[in-house]
Amino acid sequence: MAAAMAPTSLLVLVLLILCHGVELSAAANVTYDHRALVIDGRRRVLVSGSIHYPRSTPEMWPDLIEKSKSGGLDVIDTYVFWDIHEPVQGEVTVLLLSPNAVRFLLQLIAFPFVFRQYDFEGRKDLVRFVKAVAAGGLYVHLRIGPYVCAEWNYGGFPLWLHFIPGIEFRTDNEPYKKEMQRFTTKIVDMMKYEKLYASQGGPIILSQIENEYGNIDDAYGKAAKTYIDWAASMATSLNTGVPWVMCQQADAPDPIIDTCNGFYCDQYTPNSIHLLDVDDDDDVRHACRFLGFGDSVPYRPAEDLAFAVARFYQRGGTLQNYYMYHGGTNFGRTSGGPFITTSYDYDAPIDEYGLVRQPKWGHLRDLHIAIKLCEEAMVATDPESIDLGPNLIGDVYRAESGKCAAFLANIDNKTNATVIFNGKTYFLPAWSVSILPDCEHVVFNTAQINSQTTLPEMKYVNSDDQSSELAWKYVKEPVGISKSSAFVKAEILEQINTTADASDYLCLDITGNEPFLSDGSECTLHVESLGHVLHSFVNGQPTGSAIGSGGDSKVSLNLTITLVKGINKIDLLSVTVGLQNYGAFYEKQGAGIISPVLLIGKTASANLSLSEWTYQIGLQGEDSGLYDSGDSSVWHSQADLPKYVPLVWYTTEFEAPAGNDPVAIDFTGMGKGTAWVNGESIGRYWPSYLAPESGCEPCDYRGNYDAKKCRKNCGQPSQTLYHVPRSFIRPGQNKLVLFEEMGGDPTIISFTTRQIARLCGHVSENHPPPVRAWNSRNKSPVLHLECPRPDQVISSVPFASFGTPYGTCGSYSHGGCSSSRALAIVKQACVGATSCDVEVSIDLFGDPCAHVGKSLAVEVACS
């Protein structure tokens, strides 16, 4: 992207250098006052975006950070994910000593005897990530939590925390507080050791303790307040030299900064003493929304996102964060739940694959430049509101130095307006904010997009390109009990307590004499479960499955089954799909089959709840490492490949798709399961789960965004494409392994690469001139097109129209009015170039229809 962005990125860079002026190696004093964060004595207007290090790969980080910087961010925000860093609980390793000696020693120096295994390798390398952000010239907001929510498995807590006697999460509970303090201290000490706090010359300017507790603290009664006060003083006592924030915590005690968390934060009143406006977006935030299996895909229009952000800065905000700026991928079993998809794309400005999403990324970059042009006035004073009419609000920052910046908003969700400000007339489209960095000229309006649109395409790797058709091998996972570690219990056990989340799978088997033959062999098997998915087998044959539904994803299954005379075998495979990550007492929610399990015959019924059940945690194939190197001799050859049957492991070898474009596997044809490439889990797949048919009404960006608005892919699978980072793939042969739980045909699976070959722009005469050319006082708007890669050029112009063109990128049409010169002019300016600028004015195109509002729409191809 870098080189191709010549005109744009140069200007952004200049701006950022001006704004930053911060040498990351020099210690910075970070404080705050009622207006803003104060870095080295200067109040700052900052833009932040979330990128979670384990949701991409270290190889992707520098590029993501570069694209964040050129998109106008100052700060990268990340949570810290406790569960991946401390997957097993520390153990006291002095067992050889006598109990008295242990007690004595523990009293003196308890810590050295607790052997802790931390993991900061690869995608978990937090220090490397923070250093990469610093190297990219950006600051870091480190949100330690350690509760993070984040649609992450169990909210980021390691599962073993649940087994500490007497523990209760996120309240005034000693065992919990002890662990929270220990992990928080561990992370702070690591950062200090590496000199990563701004106070030490590093990039970290802010840190967060707890997360969104204010949403649920009522449920914890009085203990909530003592817990929050304790968390605040615990964090403060760690002496990081930079401020701490709490997200969504109106009663955050001094000196902790409270931050707002919402789709819009213009109504936000910061905590009493310190009026720093931080908009710290979280799970439903200034980006969009996460995706669940079985859901249609949400998106948030760039116009509305820009509106929400501009409104926040208009009302006095000085630091806001996009949750997410790059969402990424929930690799392995890290997605929360239940039912959070593997893709965590989030409709963010940088897509899951690391490509900029246009026009969103570009429109927000233009917004960030416009806001930075106002910084001097904004940090000097509080805004002064002026009433410009119904639903029309101006805010003016007028500094004593004479600097003046204004934001003019039309918050009506239907009606365009014209306002008079400082004696001049301004057009304000409905639901938009105009930014005037000199209180006179509009450089940006949130509803008027000058940025180009890109149409990413998945290019399927033709099977001709593969040296041959993929050859698949398989191993059947036995139905029922197959592991020697299986155990018997005469009760129904809660699943999370039983598996400790070591696997998604818990198998329950009951084998016994049929009780009903006298009244016919048909009966109903009734099973209920706290979730999330249940498969049943009778005498080895699949008899039915159920998927959890409702808020708590409960499962209820009534199956008509046929028993045989004599011994029958019933196997229930209960499956979790990401553990709950949100809500008061979420750790008590539980999962899996609950009592009673009933067999209901025509005249009698049997209650199996207290019968002897054999339990097996996990799959045989998981134990034998089929997903990785494993024993290759166990795989059966293609000849009799089973298709559309449950519980099958499949493997194949594939060649790396040519080039450097991001790679995805299209799992269309498969049911549900997990996939590994060269032993790395690329996550759970579930293309057979379709979103509801309804709910995808046309999207109008005007009016309050909510999670029901603006959705796509109704009636389609929630996710068919699964990202395989390039760093998981080797030159030559690569190994793909799947565990298919419900049944599918792996021969339908295909490999794709993500490419951008088509670009569009659609700019009206009444749009502001390009914000990046503010100083040149260029009066006309400009349509700027730029190929995504520096080695590409614009090769053709399938469409260009100046007049009244309509439609969307990829399907523009000429309107009633169109200049006959448009196509030739655009071709002349663009073909053969990596990027081009075309002025949108009648000076260039002539006037095909006087007194009619005109625009220029162009589609080009890059190759």
Ligand SMILES: *[C@@H]1O[C@H](CO)[C@@H](O)[C@H](O)[C@H]1NC(C)=O
């Ligand atoms: C940091 O800034 C605060 C507030 O401006 C000031 O009181 C303090 O002395 C400064 N500390 C250092 C080490 O410069």
Ligand SMILES: *[C@@H]1O[C@H](CO)[C@@H](O)[C@H](O)[C@H]1NC(C)=O
């Ligand atoms: C409002 O302004 C937009 C341009 O920003 C225009 O497309 C739309 O037609 C206008 N609506 C009305 C009702 O005039």
Ligand SMILES: *[C@@H]1O[C@H](CO)[C@@H](O)[C@H](O)[C@H]1NC(C)=O
């Ligand atoms: C199964 O049967 C039970 C008891 O008759 C009933 O309460 C439950 O709603 C049924 N579940 C389904 C999914 O039909």
Ligand SMILES: *[C@@H]1O[C@H](CO)[C@@H](O)[C@H](O)[C@H]1NC(C)=O
């Ligand atoms: C797990 O077991 C403990 C101890 O037996 C019990 O208190 C708790 O309720 C169980 N957890 C769930 C989620 O059922």
Ligand SMILES: *[C@@H]1O[C@H](CO)[C@@H](O)[C@H](O)[C@H]1NC(C)=O
């Ligand atoms: C089945 O047995 C369990 C355990 O004894 C009991 O709690 C439950 O009420 C019984 N259910 C029915 C429908 O008999």
Ligand SMILES: *[C@@H]1O[C@H](CO)[C@@H](O)[C@H](O)[C@H]1NC(C)=O
């Ligand atoms: C538009 O504004 C009206 C009046 O404030 C309100 O009743 C309506 O719900 C809003 N519509 C949307 C989509 O926000």
